[in-house]
Amino acid sequence: MKFGICSxxxxxxxxxxRAIAYAKQAGYDGxxxxxxxxxxxxxxxxxxxxxxxVAKALEHDLDILGIHWVLxxxxxxxxxxxxxxxxxxxxxxxxxxxxxxxxxxxxVMIFGSPKQRNIMDGVTYDQAVDxxxxxxxxxxxxxxxxxxxxxxxxxTHLETNFCISAEETVRLIDRVAHPNLRLxxxxxxxxxxxxxxxxxxxxxxxxxxHYHANDENMNGPxxxxxxxxxxxxxxxxxxxxxxxxxxxxxxxxxxxxIATKSLAYMKRFS
Numbered sequence: 001m002k003f004g005i006c007s008x009x010x011x012x013x014x015x016x017x018r019a020i021a022y023a024k025q026a027g028y029d030g031x032x033x034x035x036x037x038x039x040x041x042x043x044x045x046x047x048x049x050x051x052x053x054v055a056k057a058l059e060h061d062l063d064i065l066g067i068h069w070v071l072x073x074x075x076x077x078x079x080x081x082x083x084x085x086x087x088x089x090x091x092x093x094x095x096x097x098x099x100x101x102x103x104x105x106x107x108v109m110i111f112g113s114p115k116q117r118n119i120m121d122g123v124t125y126d127q128a129v130d131x132x133x134x135x136x137x138x139x140x141x142x143x144x145x146x147x148x149x150x151x152x153x154x155x156t157h158l159e160t161n162f163c164i165s166a167e168e169t170v171r172l173i174d175r176v177a178h179p180n181l182r183l184x185x186x187x188x189x190x191x192x193x194x195x196x197x198x199x200x201x202x203x204x205x206x207x208x209x210h211y212h213a214n215d216e217n218m219n220g221p222x223x224x225x226x227x228x229x230x231x232x233x234x235x236x237x238x239x240x241x242x243x244x245x246x247x248x249x250x251x252x253x254x255x256x257x258i259a260t261k262s263l264a265y266m267k268r269f270s
Contacts (some may be wrong), residue, residue, distance in 0.1 A: 001235065001270055004065045004245035006212075011037045012179065015114025016049075017056040019255075025107060026259045027267075030063035032110075032245050035100060036073040039046050042093070042112060044102045047201035050103040058104065062074040064153035066108035066148075066210070067101045067240075070094075070114045071097040071258050077118040079135055080162060087131055091138035094150070098139065102146030108210045108243075109143070110184055112153040123226070129161055133176050139179045151184035151210045156192050166193060166204050184211035187226055191216050198234035205238030213266060216248035232269035 005028050010019035016038065023031045024184045035042045040048065046071040051188075057064050071077050077090045094109075101109050111117075136150065143150055153170040167184065173181050183204060185197075189212075193200045201208070215224030222228070235244070246262045 001232075002029040002063070002243050002270075003241060003266060004028055004032050004063070004243045005259055005262070006032045006034060006068060006245060008034045008069065009248060009258050015182065016053060020053070020062055021060055022255070023259065024060040024062045026256075027263050028062070028259070030065035030243060030245070031057070032065050032243075032247075033045055033067050033104065033106070034069040035067055035097065036069055036071065040073040041072075042070075043096050045100060047103075051098065053104045060092065064105045065245065066106035066110065068110035068112065068247070070097050070109060070111065077116055079111075079113070079178070080119055080129070080131045082120065082123055082234055087135050088138075091135045094135065094139035095142045098143045098146050098148045101148045102169065106117055106181070107147060107149060108184075109148050109150050110153060110212075111150055111208060111249055112155060114155050117160055117162045119161050125162075129172060129175060131171060132162075133159075136176050136181055137178070140176070140180050143180045144178075146263045148178045148231040149182055149209050151183040152181055153212075154187065155186075155189050159189075164192075166190070166200050170204055183207035184210045184212060186212035187221065187228075187231065188212075188214045188216055188218065188249075196205045198230040201231065201234035202237055205240065208238065208240060208241055208242075211235065211240070213244050213262070214245040214247050214249070219253075220246050220262035220265075222262055227258045228266065229269050232266075
């Protein structure tokens with residue numbers, strides 16, 4: 001397994017190059033970039049910035065493993081919207097994101113975006129699935145061309161009403177049936193999985209392309225009550241060899257503390 005960390009903990013630095021250098025110094029293998037930390041719209045991130053990210057990552061021998069928080073910032077983007085014009089715009093924006101991800105050397109594009117996938121009033125769950133299948137189906141050929149995999153993330157019922165379990169998410173993935181749409185599992189988001197985290201990982205391991213490490217308390221791994229030993233055992237059982245990436249939602253401890261303590265904790269079990 002390889003260890004990554006998400007870039008928004010460094011957003012106050014306003015310097016992605018510094019974040020890359022620090023992630024490597026702290027012992028990480030890769031950095032996962034949130035496009036909103038660079039621009040409101042991914043299309044506004046200039047080619048020069050994209051080249052600089054690649055050059056800085058190469059200089060420090062650090063992977064740019066992919067992107068996440070992909071729909072934070074832009075307006076008028078919605079996965080399950082009943083208006084086809086909105087869905088078409090969303091598919092095009094996913095294509096724009098895939099180009100950015102490919103340009104900076106990333107391989108995975110994490111789709112969480114609870115607000116932009118919520119089932120709207122008057123839309124049934126089955127209709128929402130149909131809309132999502134349409135949007136992903138339009139974007140995935142370009143993702144494949146760029147070597148980018150969209151990782152659909154189950155989120156809890158506290159955040160969204162669409163794909164609130166790994167089982168529901170896998171049903172969507174099977175419906176789309178494209179090799180560049182796979183599963184992300186997140187420690188915090190698995191809080192309400194009936195089987196528990198390790199069993200969920202084992203059950204859906206063949207779909208898993210990325211893993212987010214955090215705690216139920218929204219801090220990093222090792223900052224709360226979640227025991228990661230069974231989680232890493234389950235990841236080993238499915239022969240998981242991709243990234244375990246730290247994603248937190250509370251930034252008060254500061255990026256250095258979050259990065260170093262989280263990685264030291266995870267390495268106890270790797």
